Amino acid sequence: MPGRREFLNTLMRGGILAALGLLSGAVIFRSRDEKSCSYGFDCSGCSRSKSCMLPAALEARQMVWQLDMTKCIQCGRCATNCVMSPSAVKCTHAFAMCGYCDLCGGYFKPGTKTLTTAAENQLCPTNALKRKFIEDPFFEYTIDEELCIGCGKCVKGCGAFGNGSLQLQVRHDRCKNCNECSIARSCPAQAFTRVPANKPSLLRGLGPELPKETAKKNQANG
Amino acid sequence: MDKSRTSYPVSRTLYFVHRIIPGLLFLLLPLITLPIQRFPKPEFESAYTQPQTFIPTPRAEFLAYLDVFVLLISLGVVTWLVLKKRSRLWVFFMSLFSLAYFGFYREGCVCSIGSIQNVSLALFDHSFILPLSVLAFFLLPLIFTLFFGRTFCASVCPFGAIQDLVAFKPQPLGSRLNTVLGIIPYLYLGLAVLFAATGTDFIICRYDPFVGIFRFNASFGMFLFTGILLLSGVFIARPYCRFLCPYGVLLNWTSRFSLRHLSITPAECIQCRLCESSCPYDAIDYPVTDKSPESRPVMVRKMMILTLLVPFLVLIFGYAGSRMQDTLAGVDARVKLAKEVMALSRIQDAGYGMQDESFEIKAYKASGKTESQVYSEASAVLKKFYFGGWLFGGFTGLVIALLIAGRMLPVYRKDYVTNKGRCFSCARCTDYCPIKS
Structure with missing residues (x-):
């Protein structure tokens, strides 16, 4: 027995x-990274790029959450739906893209008459976006991350009327990297994606070697 | 204040660029907010240097492997403490360490319980990359359990550790209540795998009661849930582990076939009954000395009922699950969007406009997707939920049938032994056993 x-x-x-x-x-x-080759290889000339047999999991990349600004509609849920309060998503300024406008669509409320730093003129609800005079007629805009709640109001304004240099990004020094991001779940545009931890930013306009651009190129090549 | 605004000694073109164009754009209120270089980067005359955009780096990748290493070491240590040293005190100290490291330092993420979902999603969606560290978190406790019993539950899992701390007055629940409540983890596991595999949601993480404590940050509802769990945990030891934890189901079944397992006594049981009430989890099975309590015809009838009952329940529940397709898929964002788009097109067909569009509709319009694309995505999800519903329902039916079978069939047990499936290997009972070697 x-x-x-x-x-x-x-x-x-x-x-x-x-x-x-x-x-x-x-x-x-079975794991393949279809969106971008996370090996860091440029797969555009690779004949096997369609059926790459290198499993991405073997490369042992940790994945982190990031916000894809090409999909983002600035609904404001990043500010409210993060497990952290204030949110780990903050406005990030790609200075290289900024036009240093006097009339900044990200800084001023629409219809503002006098372009001053008076509170009633500001779009930012927490005074996190700072305006500094550089030289006539240019102004530098910086973000006080301690104050920024990631509501995306300035991002919407900058994207609609300016260059779109103000962008929402997951700040990885604050992000807890939840197994499933609670903002991603409620994002109406499915703008949240997992990206390899060695390329944690999807910020646009920093230079020619943008992670997003290569990803797009790869996507175009299938 | 901006002193520069008092005069505007710039050319008309610059004035046009900086005031009129944005003004016009204000009027147009364009929908698209993509970054476009509308205004060229200025050439500064003053000695202004453009600041660098600070991009914070995520947690270093090798730390994820450190976590796996700590997991491996703590599993080894706890297994040794439980099986060789047989010391409750040291197991308790280990649980404090796990609570500190996996709980408060790692903030409960990534944990073995949640990794079920990552593995399921990776199995069905091959664009989802499962980091090897997560796979290790899923596999290591299962492998250890397969050889040594649920030592992971004993004091490596921070969830178990925090509940063990508050189990002051555990009450026996009785085998009937234990069996009925024990069905919940199976349902939870089934639903979690279903939702993860369809790419809908990670419900284990979403309704995780302890992460909020580890991060000192949670919604009011979650804190309420955690509070109720911990308070009830004073009288019902480890309520999450026993009646919710989906990973516990996997550990339960692997532990039943474990090579070695914590035994109450290191030698021969002398039936002193001292351990009887020592287990806070009702995981000690009492001796059943009656070897053949039922006559052969009764047994034959029981077996016949069971062989009919199992497929019957599987089919009935499977069918019920497939009929729940709409309800289950209704949680999915793609299906929700399709419903909204359908409602929108109906309103538009009737000749009306939407007053307040939801963000989902706005995002749908901005994405440039066609209506049929949205519908075909949603119907693909619905199809997945149809098959998933059959599987989930069938699984539920099988679980219930097996539980009924377990209660119907007679058992024979000589001594007081730990129930290998339910025992968390906490080593409390070893302290009560008078035989020490």
Whole structure:
């Protein structure tokens, strides 16, 4: 009697081990990063790019959450739906793109008559966007991250009337990198994606070697 | 204050560029907010240097492997403490360490319980990349359990550790209540895998009661839930582990076939009954000395009922699950959007306009997707939920049938032994056993 039970137990143990092995093998070898080659290779000239056999999981990249500004509609949910309060999503300024406008669509409320830093003129609800005179007629805009709540009001204004240098980004020094981002779940535009941790930013307009651009190129190449 | 605004000694073109164009754009109120270089980067005459945009880096990747290493080491240590040293005190100290490291330092993320969803999603969506560290968090406790019992639950899991701390007055619940409440984790597991595999939601993480405590940050509803769990945990030891934890289901079934397991006594049981009430989790099975309590015809009838009952329940529940397709898929964002788009097109067909568009509709319009694209995406999701519903329902039926079978069939047990499935290997009972070697 104990002999038979022992034998069945061993059999089951072997079965479970085999099942776990199969499961992990399937999970590893099915993982492909279709959106961008996370190896950092430029796959545009690669003939195998359509059926790349290198499983992305083997590359052992940690993934982090990031906001894709090409999809973002600035609904304001980043400010309210993060597990952190204030949100880990903040406005980030790509200075290289900024036009240093006097009449900044991200800074001033629409219809503002006098372009002063008076509180009633400001679009930002928390005075996180700072305006500094550089030289006539240019002004520098910086973000006080401690104050920024990630509501995206300035981002909307800048994108609609300016260059779009103010962009919402997940700040990874604050982000808890939840298994499933609670903002991603409620994002109406599905603008949140997981990106490899070595390329954590989807900020646009910083230079020619943008992670987004290469990703787009890869996508165009299938 | 801006002193520069008092005069505007710039050319008309610059004035046009800086005042009139934005003014016109204000009037147009364009929908598209993509970054476009509308205004060229100025050439500064003053010695102004453009500041660098600060991009914070995420947590270093090697730290994820440090976590795996700590997990491996703590699993090894706890297994040794439970099986060899048989010391409740040291197991308790280890649980404090786990609470500090996996709980408050790592803030409960990523945990083995939640990794079920990552593995399910990775299995069905191959664009989702499962980091190896997450896979290790999923596999290591299962492998350890397969050989040594649920030592992971004993004091590596921070959720178990925090509940163990508050289990002051555990009351026995009785086998019937334990069985009925024990169905919940199976349902939770089934739903979690279903929602994760369809790419809808990670419900284990969403309704995780303890992450809020570890981060000192949660919504009021979640704090309420956690509070109720911990308060009830004073009398019902480890309510989450026993009656909610979906990973516990996997550990339960692997532990049943474990090579070695914590035993109450290191030698022969002398039936002193001292351990009887030591287990706060009702995981000690009492001896059933009656070897054949039922006559052969009764047993045959029981077996016949069971062989009919199992497929019957699987089919009935599977069918019910497939009929729940709409309800289950209704949670999915893609299906929700399709419903909204359908409502919108109906309103437009009737010749009316939407007064307040939802953000979802705005995003849909901005994305440039066609109506049929949205519908076909949603119907693909619905199809997944139809098959998923069959599987989830069938699984539920099977679980219930097996639980009924477990209660119907007689058992024979000579001594007081730990229930290998339910035992968390907390080593409390070893302290009560008078035999020490």
